[in-house]
Amino acid sequence: MATASVYKGAGFDFSNEVRNTFLTERGIPLPKATSTGTTIVGCLFKDGIILGADTRATEGPIVADKNCEKIHYITDNIRCCGAGTAADTEFTTALISSNMELHALSTGRKPRVVTAMTMLKQMLFRYQGHVGAALVLGGVDATGPQLFTIHPHGSTDKLPYVTMGSGSLAAMAVFEAQWRPNMERADALDLVCAAISAGIFNDLGSGSNVDACVITASHTEMLRNFVKPNERVQKERSYQFRRGTTAVKKEEIRSLIVDEDITHLTGRGAAEGEAMDTS
Amino acid sequence: MDSLRIVPARETKPATTQDTSNSFGLHDTLQYGPRSLAAEVTTSSKIKDRLENWEATQDNLKLQMHRQVFGLHMPMRLLMERKLASHNPHMPVLPQSQSNLHLDILMGRDETLECADFMMPVSEMRQPLDIHADMEKKLRM
Numbered sequence: 407m408a409t410a411s412v413y414k415g416a417g418f419d420f421s422n423e424v425r426n427t428f429l430t431e432r433g434i435p436l437p438k439a440t441s442t443g444t445t446i447v448g449c450l451f452k453d454g455i456i457l458g459a460d461t462r463a464t465e466g467p468i469v470a471d472k473n474c475e476k477i478h479y480i481t482d483n484i485r486c487c488g489a490g491t492a493a494d495t496e497f498t499t500a501l502i503s504s505n506m507e508l509h510a511l512s513t514g515r516k517p518r519v520v521t522a523m524t525m526l527k528q529m530l531f532r533y534q535g536h537v538g539a540a541l542v543l544g545g546v547d548a549t550g551p552q553l554f555t556i557h558p559h560g561s562t563d564k565l566p567y568v569t570m571g572s573g574s575l576a577a578m579a580v581f582e583a584q585w586r587p588n589m590e591r592a593d594a595l596d597l598v599c600a601a602i603s604a605g606i607f608n609d610l611g612s613g614s615n616v617d618a619c620v621i622t623a624s625h626t627e628m629l630r631n632f633v634k635p636n637e638r639v640q641k642e643r644s645y646q647f648r649r650g651t652t653a654v655k656k657e658e659i660r661s662l663i664v665d666e667d668i669t670h671l672t673g674r675g676a677a678e679g680e681a682m683d684t685s
Numbered sequence: 686m687d688s689l690r691i692v693p694a695r696e697t698k699p700a701t702t703q704d705t706s707n708s709f710g711l712h713d714t715l716q717y718g719p720r721s722l723a724a725e726v727t728t729s730s731k732i733k734d735r736l737e738n739w740e741a742t743q744d745n746l747k748l749q750m751h752r753q754v755f756g757l758h759m760p761m762r763l764l765m766e767r768k769l770a771s772h773n774p775h776m777p778v779l780p781q782s783q784s785n786l787h788l789d790i791l792m793g794r795d796e797t798l799e800c801a802d803f804m805m806p807v808s809e810m811r812q813p814l815d816i817h818a819d820m821e822k823k824l825r826m
Contacts, residue, residue, distance in 0.1 A: 412788060413740040414740065414794065414799060414801045414802075416736035416737050416739070416800075417736075417800035417804050417805060420733040423733055424724050501799075501800070505797050505798055508797065508798070509796065533732070534731070534735060536732055
């Protein structure tokens, strides 16, 4: 290259583009990225924010992970729930978490939720929705508790209670019926669990347990597997075989111990042995 | 060229044989493999064009605003500083080991991480012939 560009570049390799266009024109479709069903919610209460999520990750019709974590760490006082393609939400939140840390070190102040929201929305807009991450971002910073929702194409909303994912309608129905401003912590936690449970029981893409995260001005509490409505039932019969069920016909023992004889020549042997010749 | 675009425009760059040409001026099949200009021109990938032109478009917007507010000298000085910082008199080396902190600071990306920083595919063994070709290109211009 004559003069190297000062720009970093896209970070992605598009050399298969011509081949892919050729194949799609011939009628061979591109493989679709699997999107995970989820129910994620967030709501504002008297002292801060409560985020909730289910714990099922699906790969088409199969449950890929029965107990995955959907509430990701951004900073100490900011958390983000992710719906959509699992890899996209994980990498996006990890990237933004790193950028927030660098930004906080640079400014010397505690990070704000709007900063994370702006970074996320600018990145998602740049990728035109190809990064399939629908996020619920919540936290408490110097300006108070903030709750945002970010859609895969980069649009954001600031609301007192939000739901995203395939179970979002079930959860939103619960919120619309029972949310009121300035709830106590216990009431708000019950409401969040009820909303996630509605998603778990009424949506095939969501299931397993309920995770919750309570963020207040003083501290953040992560309640992993707060409610477990889908515990596996203990098996009624024992399927262990009793010792002696099958008879032993032949027994052969081979010793794998290697015998070693260690003779110390220095140390203990120095008194009776010869001293080193250093002439 | 006085545009204040935030997002790259939809037009695609035409494909040329200049970037893969050998010493005869034709496409170098031995080094780059077969190539079809017709297929490349008719392929329109919106996301590829958008991502590859993103930084240049945003940069252009800022320089254009600087020009309109402060005068021509402002973008001129900024571009001069960038050119000085990106000048590399050494032999062309594999791109993965080149890191220019001064240039990063001038471009404003010294305190951010992007996908390109940690997701670039690890290029395995590069052919040693590349160095000769790069030096040839560099010295002939």
